[in-house]
Amino acid sequence: MAPSELNCTHQNQHSSGYDGPRSRVTVVGSGNWGSVAAKLIATNTLKLPSFHDEVRMWVFEETLPSGEKLTDVINQTNENVKYLPGIKLGRNVVADPDLENAVKDANMLVFVTPHQFMEGICKRLEGKIQEGAQALSLIKGMEVKMEGPCMISSLISDLLGINCCVLMGANIANEIAVEKFSEATVGFRENRDIAEKWVQLFSTPYFMVSAVEDVEGVELCGTLKNIVAIAAGFVDGLEMGNNTKAAIMRIGLREMKAFSKLLFPSVKDTTFFESCGVADLITTCLGGRNRKVAEAFAKNGGKRSFDDLEAEMLRGQKLQGVSTAKEVYEVLGHRGWLELFPLFSTVHEISTGRLPPSAIVEYSEQKTIFSW
Amino acid sequence: MAPSELNCTHQNQHSSGYDGPRSRVTVVGSGNWGSVAAKLIATNTLKLPSFHDEVRMWVFEETLPSGEKLTDVINQTNENVKYLPGIKLGRNVVADPDLENAVKDANMLVFVTPHQFMEGICKRLEGKIQEGAQALSLIKGMEVKMEGPCMISSLISDLLGINCCVLMGANIANEIAVEKFSEATVGFRENRDIAEKWVQLFSTPYFMVSAVEDVEGVELCGTLKNIVAIAAGFVDGLEMGNNTKAAIMRIGLREMKAFSKLLFPSVKDTTFFESCGVADLITTCLGGRNRKVAEAFAKNGGKRSFDDLEAEMLRGQKLQGVSTAKEVYEVLGHRGWLELFPLFSTVHEISTGRLPPSAIVEYSEQKTIFSW
Numbered sequence: 001m002a003p004s005e006l007n008c009t010h011q012n013q014h015s016s017g018y019d020g021p022r023s024r025v026t027v028v029g030s031g032n033w034g035s036v037a038a039k040l041i042a043t044n045t046l047k048l049p050s051f052h053d054e055v056r057m058w059v060f061e062e063t064l065p066s067g068e069k070l071t072d073v074i075n076q077t078n079e080n081v082k083y084l085p086g087i088k089l090g091r092n093v094v095a096d097p098d099l100e101n102a103v104k105d106a107n108m109l110v111f112v113t114p115h116q117f118m119e120g121i122c123k124r125l126e127g128k129i130q131e132g133a134q135a136l137s138l139i140k141g142m143e144v145k146m147e148g149p150c151m152i153s154s155l156i157s158d159l160l161g162i163n164c165c166v167l168m169g170a171n172i173a174n175e176i177a178v179e180k181f182s183e184a185t186v187g188f189r190e191n192r193d194i195a196e197k198w199v200q201l202f203s204t205p206y207f208m209v210s211a212v213e214d215v216e217g218v219e220l221c222g223t224l225k226n227i228v229a230i231a232a233g234f235v236d237g238l239e240m241g242n243n244t245k246a247a248i249m250r251i252g253l254r255e256m257k258a259f260s261k262l263l264f265p266s267v268k269d270t271t272f273f274e275s276c277g278v279a280d281l282i283t284t285c286l287g288g289r290n291r292k293v294a295e296a297f298a299k300n301g302g303k304r305s306f307d308d309l310e311a312e313m314l315r316g317q318k319l320q321g322v323s324t325a326k327e328v329y330e331v332l333g334h335r336g337w338l339e340l341f342p343l344f345s346t347v348h349e350i351s352t353g354r355l356p357p358s359a360i361v362e363y364s365e366q367k368t369i370f371s372w
Numbered sequence: 373m374a375p376s377e378l379n380c381t382h383q384n385q386h387s388s389g390y391d392g393p394r395s396r397v398t399v400v401g402s403g404n405w406g407s408v409a410a411k412l413i414a415t416n417t418l419k420l421p422s423f424h425d426e427v428r429m430w431v432f433e434e435t436l437p438s439g440e441k442l443t444d445v446i447n448q449t450n451e452n453v454k455y456l457p458g459i460k461l462g463r464n465v466v467a468d469p470d471l472e473n474a475v476k477d478a479n480m481l482v483f484v485t486p487h488q489f490m491e492g493i494c495k496r497l498e499g500k501i502q503e504g505a506q507a508l509s510l511i512k513g514m515e516v517k518m519e520g521p522c523m524i525s526s527l528i529s530d531l532l533g534i535n536c537c538v539l540m541g542a543n544i545a546n547e548i549a550v551e552k553f554s555e556a557t558v559g560f561r562e563n564r565d566i567a568e569k570w571v572q573l574f575s576t577p578y579f580m581v582s583a584v585e586d587v588e589g590v591e592l593c594g595t596l597k598n599i600v601a602i603a604a605g606f607v608d609g610l611e612m613g614n615n616t617k618a619a620i621m622r623i624g625l626r627e628m629k630a631f632s633k634l635l636f637p638s639v640k641d642t643t644f645f646e647s648c649g650v651a652d653l654i655t656t657c658l659g660g661r662n663r664k665v666a667e668a669f670a671k672n673g674g675k676r677s678f679d680d681l682e683a684e685m686l687r688g689q690k691l692q693g694v695s696t697a698k699e700v701y702e703v704l705g706h707r708g709w710l711e712l713f714p715l716f717s718t719v720h721e722i723s724t725g726r727l728p729p730s731a732i733v734e735y736s737e738q739k740t741i742f743s744w
């Protein structure tokens with residue numbers, strides 16, 4: 001059965017008498033977080049009369065060890081057996097291996113793929129999407145380049161010519177999949193009505209979403225917090241205790257805020273109090289892979305490289321924090337800001353072996369230069 | 373040997389040629405945190421020419437099991453064997469059991485006693501302290517009364533007729549005693565020069581202190597964070613994971629900020645990014661006694677009372693968080709603000725058995741009403 005022939009059994013069951021235009025949602029991506037996002041959205045499109053029930057999910061097609069196609073299995077079992085096993089996505093989620101087909105009727109597009117695929121996907125979608133469509137990026141791994149960060153939301157906006165909001169927060173996908181209480185932040189540019197629509201589409205009693213008019217601030221939080229998680233991991237590896245870890249996390253939050261505001265003066269202080277800010281920082285510094293590998297690095301006194309530990313501990317996955325620290329270090333050096341950001345720069349110098357892990361707490365001679 | 377006869381061997385050894393008036397410091401209190409404070413101060417008075425070397429520490433006299441007096445043992449061994457065993461305080465710390473004698477020559481008074489003793493101590497000191505003396509309160513457990521919170525710094529200011537700053541932060545005393553990196557925040561009212569003098573007196577390479585003009589904000593952070601630590605403990609006891617814990621901590625921080633600003637409109641947003649704010653919150657929600665007992669409470673499904681668990685787990689020490697939650701609840705009820713603070717009020721309702729521990733994450737129908 002081709003996905004386009006699937007009947008969505010819940011269609012037209014809304015009893016609210018709503019007769020305005022209905023929005024159609026497509027999720028571009030179907031990994032761990034993409035599948036959870038589809039599940040959250042699918043609960044709400046069934047309830048909210050202003051949305052079509054069906055949620056289409058573009059799946060990068062794979063053949064499973066059984067010989068079956070991943071999309072077929074998702075559509076038959078209603079589970080993403082590969083990336084979110086054991087969780088029902090909702091009968092109204094339809095997996096579709098054809099990118100163009102998946103997006104053609106949608107006016108709300110949710111992007112949630114590994115960030116290195118986004119440019120290619122956008123290029124394939126140019127001219128193929130509905131006029132006036134709205135985008136939302138859930139992608140945390142943007143890159144920081146010398147001339148400034150390469151924001152995924154800007155990439156989407158620029159290449160597709162559409163408005164793009166972001167959704168970030170303390171969101172460990174597997175915990176949300178089992179409906180543990182969590183929060184998220186939507187960042188938007190100007191149009192609050194659109195942002196509120198995204199909030200509506202994701203909110204459930206266990207997933208609380210709020211919107212802030214600060215797309216860059218929200219998106220930068222998601223990336224920069226990984227540098228702080230490396231620092232927190234060093235503190236854990238050195239067994240310095242909770243006071244020290246809390247201090248390092250606070251200094252890290254301050255540098256996240258200062259760096260974001262230097263790059264984008266429009267970034268708001270209050271964004272850092274949102275889920276995308278302090279909460280995502282906390283969850284990443286408590287759990288998280290960046291923290292874990294950095295802890296092992298410090299325990300080994302910096303004698304085994306990050307590449308080595310990564311290969312051993314993460315089986316091929318790459319850490320964001322170490323490369324983000326490198327990218328940020330280049331920006332800082334280029335702009336003459338290194339002394340303003342002792343924590344960010346020290347993380348890079350430790351991870352490249354230029355300083356020992358204990359340097360993470362040696363701020364004795366340094367005083368904060370910027371105020372906030 | 374009476375403490376007043378002790379010679380401070382370092383007196384007059386400064387070689388800087390400083391000949392202005394020297395400040396004399398007395399620490400009122402000698403518990404765990406008081407002893408660490410005396411140690412920090414004593415390192416600095418030796419180095420800084422504008423201070424007399426000697427740091428007097430008022431000790432509530434006790435007779436030890438050996439039959440010796442606590443003050444005598446401190447002066448002989450240079451250790452507070454009862455509250456900070458194993459740590460040398462510095463030869464220039466002089467323990468004094470006589471409160472009036474301890475303060476009479478000091479123009480800088482550091483208060484660090486259990487908060488319930490402060491009113492009595494201030495009354496004993498009325499008219500006995502130097503004119504123009506300055507006070508600093510390290511006391512985190514202030515009281516919230518119906519008509520508003522009774523700030524310890526105000527109590528000191530009002531009863532003694534002197535200016536009072538506060539010092540708060542992510543400060544687990546035993547970690548600072550062993551010189552692990554930490555930070556603190558001095559809160560002051562108007563006079564920045566005095567605040568900078570306190571900063572100087574406490575700062576070491578492993579203890580970074582900064583000053584903010586917001587005495588109420590700093591002091592309220594220190595108290596209110598204990599309510600959030602109770603909530604975080606519930607989440608731990610329910611084994612809800614890091615996402616949920618991070619979300620609860622963030623909502624708690626938001627309520628701390630909103631409550632402080634409603635009570636004192638002068639409170640600054642930026643204070644919550646200081647060590648006294650987000651960092652103290654983190655360390656208390658990770659380590660901390662409030663968290664620990666609340667975790668046990670939730671693990672027992674609320675069936676054993678806090679009083680019971682406290683008695684068993686803390687051997688006579690009292691938790692601040694449960695009583696602060698009660699006091700804040702009364703203020704909220706009195707002012708009609710209960711719905712504005714779902715986390716604060718739910719902590720109280722859980723700890724009194726009116727709601728089950730799982731209620732801590734049931735905010736489904738509640739939307740935040742205030743913005744920040």
Ligand SMILES: O=C(CO)COP(=O)(O)O
Nearest residue numbers: 542543544656660661662
């Ligand atoms: O205030 C504290 C750390 O700064 C200690 O918190 P607890 O009282 O919960 O142990």
